Amino acid sequence: MAAPRRRRFETVSEGATVTTLELFFDLVFVFALTRVTDWMAEDTSAEAVLRGVLILIVLWWAWVAYSWLGNVAKADEGVIRLSVFLAMVAVFVGAITIPEAFHDLPGGLSGPVVFAVAYFCVRVVHLAMYWVCSGEDAQLRGQIVRVVPSAVLGTVLLLVASQTEGWVQTAFWVAAIVGDYVGTAVAGASWRLNSARHFAERHGLIIIVALGESIVSIGIGVAELPISWPIIAGSALGLVVAGALWWLYFDVVTLRAEHALTGAGGERQIRMARGGYTYLHLPMVSGIILMSLGLKKALLYIGGGEGHSLLDPLYGIPLAALYGGAVLYVVAHVGFTRYVLGTVNPVRLVVGAVLLLAIPLVAALPAMVSLGILAAVLCALVAYEIHHYREVRQHVRHGGPSGRS
Template identity: 75%
Template sequence: MVTPRRTRVEAVGEGAAVTTLELFFDLVFVFALTRVTDWMADDPTAEVVLRGMLILVVMWWSWVGYSWLGNVAKADEGLIRVGMLVAMAGVFIASITIPEAFDDLPGGLSGPVVFAVAYFVVRIVHLGMFWICSRDDPQLRGQIVRWIPSVVLGTVLLLLASQAEGWVQTALWAGALLGDYVGTALAGASWRLNSASHFAERHGLIIIVALGESIVSIGIGVAALPVSWPIIAGSVLGLAIAGAMWWAYFDVTSILTEHALAEATGERQIRMARNGYTFLHLPMVIGIILMSLGLKKALLYIGGGEGHALSDPLYGIPLAALYGGAAIYLFAHVWFKRYLIGTLNVERIVVGVVLLAITPLVALVPAVVALLVLALVLCGLVAYETHRFRELRHAVRHGSHAEH
């Protein structure tokens, strides 16, 4: 990519590492994920969780666009650096407005309007930066032109949603996000992917960010309660659950899929990046955030908060989020691996189905037992896979790549 010096846009090379500015950029998403979880936990009804997921998808769409931009032009150089910092401000303002994204609170500015305008700023800066990067690349410029309608549709619908209420507002949000995803899929696969390792690393880091939110939820759930043995036990179980989810992604899967992405070329590589990372990492993040909601409520029950006793069961939406989130995460892993490397991880499908099947049963036992069961199931899956595929795992992690 050759651009005039006055724009100071520097192309990313193969094997590039994630920049410190991109890590800084991710900090606002840590805050955004925390806000989404806290907002849902305050009133965990089905409607609130649905709206929380819609907000999460908007946050994801804001983040993922800059993961592509940072793979074309270095994020910490020249004009792109300025654009990233402006986008950070937009995401941060949207994040602090999350509790008012649907229903405006008394006083001050209109929350839904502020959220929609902040999202518009994030999208328009992203589009402008990509337009500059493509000035000497007709193929990329053509791709951007085909993609613009989906950007316009999604942003306009979200702005319209800020003026609506009830189911109409929710439907407009869903339409905005659907338009973005469908439009992106139909716009073609003529994007640029300059560094497969950088792209895979960026998406691995966002999984870390989401898992970090699960740990934050454990702490926040009991922050105002006096420490006790049940709280210590629940916290350890929560960390075991988060650790098993980390292991499921980073032990082997992330290595194999990055290798497959690096070996692909042309439009096939772009489709793998778009479908496997941009699209299929979203349900992984959704699963983690739902699980974080369940962890936060479970620790609150275990610690005796809000009038609960240690023997009280976790039930309803929080329990469904805890077990369902873990299942969604596993199913997304299966689809991700299937798409990128062609293997079908039957073990994770079975465990995901088992988690969904036993959810009504664990609603009958104390919350700490529900956490214990989930931790045993997920850690058992990790132990089984580690033992069964130990030779292939060793080859992937310490030798040549092998299909798992």
């Protein structure tokens, strides 16, 4: 008897978890996020930071595409495995090209064109694999067809941007991103979400990846400096800040959000996944990366690098990135909770406002003090929530999905 023909893909079932190939795929984004942070750190002008954020948004859209695809078909089975590897190559090439994404360096290929083509390849492979996985699902195929125009528009505008310079180039990048994001939003909600657990886990892991970049930035900021007590203290404070952000996401809310996503159904579940995870996780990741930029500069100041002393203040863009990144993360998390769970945490909003108002006040303080204040405020928020929501926390983590926080 002939052996049964193998399917080109294997459908993801409810309760599925993240595959090792998806974890391997995320390693490319670890490198890409590091390149974005390093690139912004070399030129901390407002224009450079804005362009760094634009690159980050494009990278996010590439990652998101495969988080949805991997929820329909297992990433490590059949033809999907090959597509993931192809996408990894394209993303890696794009990450290598990040320093030239806007300004082409002398010699070699055109950096802006290579970046745009790499992104185009990521999108083409993604949509082609989605079409294969849709099979006889006419509704899903219709959804794929409706999203093609915005995908094409985004990549075409990036190619057009590669032939321009200055504010015109930045404007084309913004138009490309807006066109792709808005086009996807208005194209409908007929996607498929086969495993809420897998989807929530994927997005939790990308938060871990971003937080890992913040830790890398702490180390890179003082990599070439001799070890000293200020460096040890500053590094410890940086880890406290990263740990507090981890706590705010993973302690309770992510568990409740996964339960809510699992309990939703049909189009409501798709909209919850798209709005809460695809869109609102972007500012969380962006906030962490901006904070990483601030941490890298703060540790450089604290360690006495580039002619700085321990008493020098952190100011300007680096300080705004450090505090503003933390604020963006906290506020985006409030938005995520509101969108998915229907609840609002006013204390987090107050903390966000306090940190924003504190920026001009701490601008004259030594970098170590500025970092210490940020760590103290975030730790106070964590301590408050542990105490105030202790019963809810106990119930969610050990007794079920109900409760409010």
